[in-house]
Every structure is written in structure tokens, then in C-alpha cells.
Amino acid sequence: MSKTRQDLTWQELEIGATIITPGNSDEYKSGDWRSIRPVVDKKKCIKCGTCYIFCPDAAIYETEDGFFEADMFYCKGCGICAQECPTQAIEMVEEEE
Amino acid sequence: MGKRIGLEVSLSAAEAVKMANVDCIAAYPITPQTHIVEHLSELVNNGELDAEFIPVESEHSAMSVSAGVSAVGARAFTCTSSQGLSLMNEIVHIVASMRLPIVMILANRSMSGPISIWNDHTDVMSIRDCGWIQVFANNGQEVFDNVLFAYRVAESQKVMLPLIINIDGFILTHVIEPVEFWEKEQVKQYLPDFKPVYTMHPDRPVTMGGVGMPYVFSEAKVAQDEPLIQSKAEIITAWKELGDVVGRYYKPVETYRMEDAETLFVTQGSFGETVSLVVDALRNEGESVGLVMDRLWRPFPFDEFREATSQAKNLIVIDRAISYGGQGGPLAIDIRSALYKGENQPNITNFICGLAGRDVTINDFKNIYHRAMEKIKENPMEEDFEYYGVRGK
Known part of the structure; x- marks a missing residue:
């Protein structure tokens, strides 16, 4: 199955548009909504994980070296991580730039 | 049985x-x-x-x-x-x-x-x-x-x-x-x-x-x-x-006394039985009239309706509802659409009556029939319709 469902024809929908694959909301690219994105300054980051806890979409994950990054497939660019970061290590950057 | x-x-x-x-x-x-x-x-x-x-x-x-x-x-x-x-x-x-x-x-x-x-x-x-x-x-x-x-x-x-x-x-x-x-x-x-x-x-x-x-x-x-x-x-x-x-056969569109009928009443619901008696009475008076009863409303039976009205010169559509500011009653609106550009384009008159349970008797339907015949001579506009029996109209 494709990552997004934007190419389904009307005949391919289940009866009543029923969703028969539980948990398939993780295929939904909520990252499409984003107009600004978080950029982490690793020099300021203290690896506290506050951004990971506060992210309302659970889009932030811990990398192997202990830093935290946002998955751009899901990140809506809400900026809560930047707001909550105790060391101001996260900056929200316009998508166009 | x-x-x-x-x-x-x-x-x-x-x-x-x-x-x-x-x-x-x-x-x-x-x-x-x-x-x-x-x-x-x-x-x-x-x-x-x-x-x-x-x-x-x-x-x-x-x-x-x-x-x-x-x-x-x-x-x-x-x-x-x-x-x-x-x-x-x-x-x-x-x-x-x-x-x-x-x-x-x-x-x-x-x-x-x-x-x-x-x-x-x-x-x-x-x-x-x-x-x-x-x-x-x-x-x-x-x-x-x-x-x-x-x-x-x-x-x-x-x-x-x-x-x-x-x-x-x-x-x-x-x-x-x-x-x-x-x-x-x-x-x-x-x-x-x-x-x-x-x-x-x-x-x-x-x-x-x-x-x-x-x-x-x-x-x-x-x-x-x-x-x-x-x-x-x-x-x-x-x-x-x-x-x-x-042993009882139903169809999306029911017809009654269609033989050579020039004018057809079109009804929905219990009006059908009353109008069937009106058709009998008018036939006895020498009028060429029949009845089409719409049983299936959605999906609208376009083919069946066109076939039922294919020989008619005039339709008298009886609506028991209003489309405020629109082109008459909802049934008439659909019928006008169904017959637009059709092979047979009968005159369509539309009467809104029987609102809030007001009785519509056999005599009322006879009046509607005669009024429809007058209106057709006047060559009404497509959106023409009448509230029947309203005082002051």
C-alpha cells in the first residue's frame, strides 16, 4: 500500500468508507500541514527529551547518539517543541527558506 | 394466502x-x-x-x-x-x-x-x-x-x-x-x-x-x-x-387507465387512490385522462417515468410540499428535469395542495383538472405553478 491514500479511486474504497486496517492513521501524512519546521542546534541541546515528551503528534524520536529529531512525515510545525525547549535549542524555520 | x-x-x-x-x-x-x-x-x-x-x-x-x-x-x-x-x-x-x-x-x-x-x-x-x-x-x-x-x-x-x-x-x-x-x-x-x-x-x-x-x-x-x-x-x-x-406486484411508477390518455395526473402517496376515482369520474364524462403514481422517490425512476408519460400531451403534477422560492413542488421540479430535452415534452402544470392535512376531495381534483386545461391554453411558463384552494390567490 502506498504511504498516502491520495490515489484511491471511489471503487477502491470499502463500503461506507469503512477503515478495515486498524492503526492506519500512521499512513496519514500530517506533515503536509506544516509551514514552519523545527531545526535543532546540537550545541545547545542537552538531550533532556522535553521536546519528545511535549510533541502532541509523537513525531519526535530519539536518535542513536541521544539527540532528538522530528519526523517530517508527521511534524505539523506547531512549534510546541521550540516553545518548551529549556535551552532554546530549537528554532522554527519557514518552510520556504 | x-x-x-x-x-x-x-x-x-x-x-x-x-x-x-x-x-x-x-x-x-x-x-x-x-x-x-x-x-x-x-x-x-x-x-x-x-x-x-x-x-x-x-x-x-x-x-x-x-x-x-x-x-x-x-x-x-x-x-x-x-x-x-x-x-x-x-x-x-x-x-x-x-x-x-x-x-x-x-x-x-x-x-x-x-x-x-x-x-x-x-x-x-x-x-x-x-x-x-x-x-x-x-x-x-x-x-x-x-x-x-x-x-x-x-x-x-x-x-x-x-x-x-x-x-x-x-x-x-x-x-x-x-x-x-x-x-x-x-x-x-x-x-x-x-x-x-x-x-x-x-x-x-x-x-x-x-x-x-x-x-x-x-x-x-x-x-x-x-x-x-x-x-x-x-x-x-x-x-x-x-x-x-x-401475489401483489409493485413497480417504481404505477399507472392507471393510460389507454390513449392525453392528460395524466402525477401523484405521490395516498393521493393516488383518490385521484384514481377522479380519473374514473372524468373518463365517464368523456375526458381523456389517466394517472401516474410515483412510488419510488429516490433513486428517481427516470426511465420508468419517461416511458409512462411518453404519449401524454399534458401532465398535472400534484405536490404536497413546497420548494420555497423555487419552481413549484419538489415532484414537479424533478419531473420537469426528467422530461427536459426528452422525446415527448408534455405541458406540465403543477398544483400544490393538501398542506397540513387539508382535505383534497374528488371535486377538488376535478377543479384542478379543469383549471389545468385552462392554464395549458394560456401557455404557462415552465416555472408556473399554483397553490390550489388558497383563499385570496
Whole structure:
């Protein structure tokens, strides 16, 4: 199955548009909504994980070296991580730039 | 052959619901629907019908409960009128999109205001575009038969759509008519058990009624409308097979005394029987007149209607509802669309009458006929219509 469902024809929908694959909301690219994105300054980051806890979409994950990054497939660019970061290590950057 | 007994149409409708062996009745009382639901509560209470009777706190809940039970695979029935329909409106649209085969009897009553408890079709016309299959009934026997027909069609896996049976409030609901009940064997032969496509079940999790983002909403709507349009074939088959079982054959469009008829009345619901008598009387007076009764309202039977009117010079469309600021009544509007650019383009006159239960007698219909003949000579505009019998008009 494709990552997004934007190419389904009307005949391919289940009866009543029923969703028969539980948990398939993780295929939904909520990252499409984003107009600004978080950029982490690793020099300021203290690896506290506050951004990971506060992210309302659970889009932030811990990398192997202990830093935290946002998955751009899901990140809506809400900026809560930047707001909550105790060391101001996260900056929200316009998508166009 | 089943037993033929004299019974109030509401009670016989409830008996038909019992014969359909429904699993759940969720309803809130409203005139003139009340007797149907009251009788069902008696049937459940005295053990004649093994079903959940849920006396909900509003019509919104009635349709919500029906949605829930249908979603788990149970056979759901509900029943309402007018303001009750308005209150459940939100869920009426949703169950159609969820393809839940709920059956509802709508005891047709005016939409207030002024406040009215009496009959017309303004309630159903307010939800014309809700996505349900919608049929009208001429008499009590049709109501009885169409309850069993309704479940047969609605639950067909080719269809899977909810269905409204319109019955004129008081004019049908509160009169005693001879109704032939079905034998249990006939029901068994005609109506299979409900086999839903998907059900809510903890072992097989699904999501029903989910969000439809803009990229999929239009596809979801076509996936809802196509089966409604296609359901006509299943409807015709189900009525044909109903005839094979009980000997009464129904069609989407019914005709009466069509032989060489220049002018045709077009009716919906209980007006049909009255106008059939008018047609007899006018024929005796030498008038060339016949009758077309629209039984299936949605999906609209365009082909059948065009065929029925293919030889007619004039149509007199009788509406029992108003499309405020529009082109006459809802039935006339659809008929004008159906015949636009058709091979036969009869003169179409439209009369709105019988609002809020005002009697429309045989003499009234004769007056309408003669008035229509005058109007046709005046060569009316397409959007021309008349409120019949309104003082000061």
C-alpha cells in the first residue's frame, strides 16, 4: 500500500468508507500541514527529551547518539517543541527558506 | 394466502416490523407516528417480538442508537415524523454515508410553522438529498408489504443503504384498512437474514464513520451515490419477487387507465387512490385522462417515468410540499428535469395542495383538472405553478 491514500479511486474504497486496517492513521501524512519546521542546534541541546515528551503528534524520536529529531512525515510545525525547549535549542524555520 | 384482517394501518405496519424480526427498535413518540411505536413496544413487552425496545430521549438518539445497532450487525427499525425527523437530521445523513441498512417509517407530517401535526410531504422533502432510498405508499397493504421489501432491499449486499417508507400521517396511519398478513413461510422465503459486510467487533477492529479529508471525500460521496442509483435494479427485482411470493406486484411508477390518455395526473402517496376515482369520474364524462403514481422517490425512476408519460400531451403534477422560492413542488421540479430535452415534452402544470392535512376531495381534483386545461391554453411558463384552494390567490 502506498504511504498516502491520495490515489484511491471511489471503487477502491470499502463500503461506507469503512477503515478495515486498524492503526492506519500512521499512513496519514500530517506533515503536509506544516509551514514552519523545527531545526535543532546540537550545541545547545542537552538531550533532556522535553521536546519528545511535549510533541502532541509523537513525531519526535530519539536518535542513536541521544539527540532528538522530528519526523517530517508527521511534524505539523506547531512549534510546541521550540516553545518548551529549556535551552532554546530549537528554532522554527519557514518552510520556504 | 395470508390472513386478511381489518386493522389500523399503524398497527399493521408494526405487525410487519414484527414479521421482519427486527433486533432493535429505538424511537421517540411523535404524532402521527405514535401508534406504530406504541404497538411495537407492546409486542416486545408481551414477548411476541424478541427485540430490544429502546425508549430514547430524542430522535437524535433514536437514529444514533439505530446506527450503533446496525453497525454491530443487528436489524434496526425506527419511526418518526416532521420535527422528529429534523431533530435526527444530522445522523440521517451520516448513516447513509456509513451504508447502514436501517429502515424508517416516516409518518409524513408538515414541518412547522405554523405549528401543525397534520399531513403533507414537507418533512421528507426537507431531507430529500439525505442519500436514503425513499418510497411512498398508497394504502395500508402497501405499507405492510413495503416493510418486508425495505429490509430485503436495504440489506442486500449490492445495496447496503437505509430506506424510508413514507406513509401519509393520519390519512394512512390512523385509518382502518383491510390488510393481508404474510404467512411466516412467505417471510422466510422472501427475507433472508441480515448479513452485513463489516461489523463493529472487538476481534475484527474497523473504523466506521471516519474523517474524509478533501482528497478522499468526493470519492466517498460517489461511492455512496453510485449504489443508490444502481439500487433501482435490486428494488425492481425485490418488488417482482414480492409479487411472486404474495401475489401483489409493485413497480417504481404505477399507472392507471393510460389507454390513449392525453392528460395524466402525477401523484405521490395516498393521493393516488383518490385521484384514481377522479380519473374514473372524468373518463365517464368523456375526458381523456389517466394517472401516474410515483412510488419510488429516490433513486428517481427516470426511465420508468419517461416511458409512462411518453404519449401524454399534458401532465398535472400534484405536490404536497413546497420548494420555497423555487419552481413549484419538489415532484414537479424533478419531473420537469426528467422530461427536459426528452422525446415527448408534455405541458406540465403543477398544483400544490393538501398542506397540513387539508382535505383534497374528488371535486377538488376535478377543479384542478379543469383549471389545468385552462392554464395549458394560456401557455404557462415552465416555472408556473399554483397553490390550489388558497383563499385570496
